[in-house]
Amino acid sequence: xxxxxxxxxPATVHYSQIINGHQTELHxxxxxxxxxxxGVWSMEPTFYLNQLLxxxxxxxxxxxxxxxxxxxxxxxxxEFARTGKLGCGRCYSAFGDRLEPLIxxxxxxxxxxxxxxxxxxxxxxxxxxxxxxxxxxxxxxAREEFERAxxxxxxxxxxxxxxxxxxxx
Amino acid sequence: MSGADAFLKELLANxxxxxxxxxxxxxxxxxxxxxxxxxxxxxxxxxxxMNEDQVQHLxxxxxxxxxxxxxxxxxxxxIDLSGASPLERQVLVEKHMISPLHAGxxxxxxxxxxxxxxxxxxxxxxxxxxxxxxxGFDLDSLWELAGQVDDVIESRVDYAYQEKYGYLTxxxxxxxxxxxxSVMLHIPALVMTANAxxxxxxxxxxxxVVRGLYGEGSEGLGNMFQVSNQVxxxxxxxxxxxxxxxxxxxIIEEERRAREQLATTRKAELExxxxxxxxxLTHARRLSSEEAMKLLSQVRLGVDMDILKVVDPEVLNELxxxxxxxxxxxxxxxxxxxxxxxxxxxxxxxxxxxxxIR
Numbered sequence: 001x002x003x004x005x006x007x008x009x010p011a012t013v014h015y016s017q018i019i020n021g022h023q024t025e026l027h028x029x030x031x032x033x034x035x036x037x038x039g040v041w042s043m044e045p046t047f048y049l050n051q052l053l054x055x056x057x058x059x060x061x062x063x064x065x066x067x068x069x070x071x072x073x074x075x076x077x078x079e080f081a082r083t084g085k086l087g088c089g090r091c092y093s094a095f096g097d098r099l100e101p102l103i104x105x106x107x108x109x110x111x112x113x114x115x116x117x118x119x120x121x122x123x124x125x126x127x128x129x130x131x132x133x134x135x136x137x138x139x140x141x142a143r144e145e146f147e148r149a150x151x152x153x154x155x156x157x158x159x160x161x162x163x164x165x166x167x168x169x
Numbered sequence: 170m171s172g173a174d175a176f177l178k179e180l181l182a183n184x185x186x187x188x189x190x191x192x193x194x195x196x197x198x199x200x201x202x203x204x205x206x207x208x209x210x211x212x213x214x215x216x217x218x219m220n221e222d223q224v225q226h227l228x229x230x231x232x233x234x235x236x237x238x239x240x241x242x243x244x245x246x247x248i249d250l251s252g253a254s255p256l257e258r259q260v261l262v263e264k265h266m267i268s269p270l271h272a273g274x275x276x277x278x279x280x281x282x283x284x285x286x287x288x289x290x291x292x293x294x295x296x297x298x299x300x301x302x303x304x305g306f307d308l309d310s311l312w313e314l315a316g317q318v319d320d321v322i323e324s325r326v327d328y329a330y331q332e333k334y335g336y337l338t339x340x341x342x343x344x345x346x347x348x349x350x351s352v353m354l355h356i357p358a359l360v361m362t363a364n365a366x367x368x369x370x371x372x373x374x375x376x377x378v379v380r381g382l383y384g385e386g387s388e389g390l391g392n393m394f395q396v397s398n399q400v401x402x403x404x405x406x407x408x409x410x411x412x413x414x415x416x417x418x419x420i421i422e423e424e425r426r427a428r429e430q431l432a433t434t435r436k437a438e439l440e441x442x443x444x445x446x447x448x449x450l451t452h453a454r455r456l457s458s459e460e461a462m463k464l465l466s467q468v469r470l471g472v473d474m475d476i477l478k479v480v481d482p483e484v485l486n487e488l489x490x491x492x493x494x495x496x497x498x499x500x501x502x503x504x505x506x507x508x509x510x511x512x513x514x515x516x517x518x519x520x521x522x523x524x525x526i527r
Contacts, residue, residue, distance in 0.1 A: 072212070073218055088212075088215055089331070092337050092344075103334070107345070107403060112336075112403075113403060113405050114335060117323045117336075119323060
């Protein structure tokens with residue numbers, strides 16, 4: 001079957017439309033279908049995330065020119081608003097109040113729920129472990145498994161000691 | 170020639186990286202899977218704000234990782250790409266080893282395993298970009314491998330990390346887990362039946378994005394699409410990976426259904442298309458990059474639908490990369506005009522494809 005539009009190339013895009021029970025069919029080649037916007041599509045022109053970010057930031061002119069600056073790398077908030085890129089890890093604290101709503105907006109959440117590095121995140125790892133042990137303790141108490149609960153209680157105490165002493169940096 | 174130089178030459182020359190082997194699950198639709206983790210060093214400005222000394226410091230730090238990484242995941246080499254020519258860098262881009270951004274940097278570097286399935290980009294948008302990639306649809310083993318590499322680096326390097334935000338990255342779109350998982354899919358039947366766009370719209374509602382083979386701007390080239398997670402924080406890594414896995418499995422299923430539908434309703438047309446594509450590829454004297462991609466996709470569909478039982482599928486993966494402009498010029502050993510490129514490409518395709526016909 002040849003394309004209905006140009007009558008030259010083989011029809012590879014087959015489009016049927018039903019409106020109020022009335023069916024129309026179109027058989028087009030890829031080129032004509034693309035021209036007419038059917039099936040084989042051409043996506044939006046290239047769209048860069050950084051520009052999108054900068055666009056989001058510029059929607060809030062009140063936030064510009066605040067003179068906020070990162071004390072470690074020297075990046076100003078204005079420059080971040082222009083480029084969408086932070087200068088260093090410290091920027092996340094330096095621009096915290098303004099950054100958090102932005103992260104929430106683009107990511108749906110700003111709270112990390114994933115992996116914790118073993119060494120640098122030592123304290124946090126202990127805290128998470130502590131929370132998990134406490135949850136288990138409650139479960140065992142609820143099931144009246146007191147022997148296991150006692151073991152857990154000792155582990156929790158030991159962990160709390162370590163956290164208090166700040167041994168885990 | 171130093172060990173690292175020889176290793177780079179080998180990476181450049183090897184026609185098949187691990188991700189092109191065509192092994193693993195669902196290779197009829199899924200070409201490869203990839204996971205990348207963005208990581209930065211505590212107290213050091215992000216790459217776009219580093220001075221020369223700081224870049225040197227980062228590269229030295231990366232060089233130190235060669236030994237511990239090698240003992241954990243097999244032979245890994247540190248390669249300073251400053252000396253690599255623009256063409257060599259572009260070859261690595263086409264092989265999916267480095268990003269276009271990395272290729273354009275003044276001092277890019279990487280740590281790479283011989284089969285190119287483990288590559289750590291050093292001094293890209295973030296200090297470290299851990300990327301692991303394998304052929305087929307296999308996100309679980311990749312996540313394990315990426316985690317292993319991450320743990321080794323973390324044992325030597327203090328990561329920029331905050332309890333609240335997680336892993337800190339140059340762009341806030343990567344903050345949190347720093348994770349981007351993606352699967353490369355060949356979905357000609359969904360494109361032919363005009364179902365692809367609807368599916369892309371639907372998956373975008375569950376935090377999944379679809380891009381072209383070579384990232385933004387290359388949509389639809391050879392019916393190849395990259396499906397990946399959009400959001401990097403607020404969920405645990407396992408959840409992000411599981412979400413992508415679930416959605417991808419659905420797309421694969423849909424593609425297979427569309428192929429079955431085509432096989433019953435448009436069989437003669439498909440057979441004609443596949444044989445015609447093979448005919449052109451094995452006889453043409455000039456092939457543009459776009460035409461080659463399109464015809465290779467049609468042949469691939471023919472192979473996967475058992476129409477072209479004669480073609481070795483591994484050759485198709487190889488040609489996908491080797492027929493790209495930079496790889497062609499490396500192969501030819503000289504700079505080529507676009508017309509010459511089309512001639513060399515046609516010759517390469519003929520030479521590789523003909524013997525693969527049984």
